[in-house]
Amino acid sequence: MDPELTQATERRALALFRADQQRLHQHTDHLFAGLMVLQWLAGIAAAFWISPRAWAGTVSWPHLHVWAAVYLGGTISLLPIVLALVRPGRLSTRLVIAVGQGLTSALLIHLTGGRIETHFHVFGSIAFLSFYRDWRVLVPVTLVVSADHLVRGIYWPESVYGVLSASGWRWFEHTGWMLFEDVFVIASCRRGVREMRSIATRQAELETANALVERGKLAELRSRFVSMASHEFRTPLTTILAACQSLVRYIDHMTAEQRRDRLAKIETEVQHMTGLLDDVLTIGKADAGKLDFEPAAVDLKRLCEEIVAEAQTTAAATQRLLFACADGLAPVAVDPKLVRRILGNLLTNAVKYSPVDATVSCQVAVQDGQPVFEVRDQGIGIPTEDRARLFEPFHRGTNVGKIPGSGLGLAITKKAVEIHGGTIAVESSVGKGTTFVVRLGCPEGARG
Amino acid sequence: MTTILVIEDNDAIREEMEQILGFEGFTVLAADNGRTGISLAQTHRPDVILCDIMMPHLDGYGTLTALRGNGATATIPVVLVSACREEADVQHGLALGANGYLTKPFTVDGLLAAIQEQLAGGPAASSSTGKAPQTA
């Protein structure tokens, strides 16, 4: 793989990884917002349960802890929740959440009177914070919980006469246990991040491989198209060259009619090639996405009448072209040039592939703001095995026999329909006839 | 009189070839598809067969194989005429038993030379390509 492609793949892998990370962080932020609310409520419930009132003799009043649970607990939860909802995914948000979680632990431990079981909340918090797979969030929570113990010991030491207090070592042990858990959680976070990166890399590589395959397929299609197109040109060129050389060598041996005949052939073939050239250019443009699309408000009925009249000139004298279109159609926006190609092509095909005394009918309507064309013929029909490749460039039906055609008409028609955001459908029966139904979308410059 | 069989589905090209060869004094048989060509070859035993490759139903390669498989026509020299100039296609044709290969568009000189080469009992055939088309 060339270095540019490798670089592009690495960039894509990084982008995918960042996106995954961001999603994870945001999701976890939202989880914590919910948890904070639950913890706040739990704290209030605990305060009410354990220490609802304080007493002096027979007089009582609501215990400070209740106020603390409501207001201090609320304040502790407030900033983390706000940030989680307003700025999810940012580093500052999850650091604040970690601090909040540590403070919540400290508060809950305090409200429950230092109960051993409440201390487990600390370890649960550290484990929950590991969801972020970002080791940095463990720093604030560990610091806050340790600081709570340490600061209390410094500023509000137990005043005592005569006995050494042993509570200093407790702090050390608590912090030690937290650091112990931190080590494992940090290792787990880093492993998690590595996994996410490897998943992202694998996905980027897969995308690159697929793109390469697509590119290869496209290149192959294009080269096939080119070789088929050049092949198509050689045939009229052969006729022209042979006719010209004939004229040069045998003109004295030819009758006037024979000469005229040859010149006419040359002319016909040149025209044929010119048409072929136009078609090839159109398909090329459409493939490159450069086909002009200029929708305009048109009188659909008049436009179609013109197209039908043009098609009538290519038809045999005994063929009949029926046109049905209601008056007062709802206004639509279509590109008249492309509609000419679409409808014109379908009509000339219908005429070309029908017997000399057949009827071709064309119906135009507007349904739900979408133009609908239906072209029905009684011609040779399209065999089932050709259906799948019907709209491929240069594909011709296996039953076309001598009837000339470049095989590009339907390919161009389909592209023109797609640019309108529309659909084309076909029903056919060999020997009986074919019906094409084209539905054009509502193009606000939109492609299909 | 030397008889040439032309098997070509494109009407304009076939007619031109018929008329050119007629002017040159050959007797010309023409078929617009492989099967007709094979039966004409069997009944009339032409001296050289000129066969197009891209034809519907039975293409040039199939026609060639059928000719080579039939005792009556197995030894008639066949020149494949085609727009394909790829080396692979030429080799494929020669491997199936073609004696010569003419690419389109061909010049009249090229066409006549290819026929003469076969009538002269031709060397191991190599592809003869038409000259570049000149503007008429």
Added chain:
Amino acid sequence: MLAGAIWAIVVTAGMSALWAYASRPGPGGQPPNRWPDGSRIARRPDRATLVMLVHPHCPCSRASVGELASLVARLQDRLSAHVLLLQPAGLPDDWTQTDLWESASAIPGVETVHDPDGTEARRFGAATSGQVILYDAAGRLRFNGGITPARGHSGDNAGRDAILALLTGSGEHWSETAVFGCALFDAEPS
């Protein structure tokens, strides 16, 4: 950023206030240096006697009672422990019979009694719920104070360590700690 700083300050202030409250000792009392006469409680001459005064509704005293339980379990025969629950005049028995009463009664080797009108509490000069007063076998005051590290908090504390040291022979003659609990009596004398 600014929001974060304000939040940090408010929260720190709140936690500090909470800790300050938890570390604020209750009103101190001054027990007599020798076992008071007239006390309902029987003092045994062969071992130390411990008296704990408790306000039946004080939430902080749950921790004190818990600490007492662990003390008694450690010291067993060296200690005779009594818990007195305040019962102000005019209030029915079930005002006093709270979960504190249940926990205290459940401690094996501890005698749990009512203290009608706070007479005994006054006799022992106790003012705060959870106050522990220890007299040695000879009836001399050896310890006065609380056996919790802070209001309502269980865990290692100086008071408990002091008593243990005293009775296992390694301690000082006399020590005193702060008591953390509700006041036993109303602001005005009841």
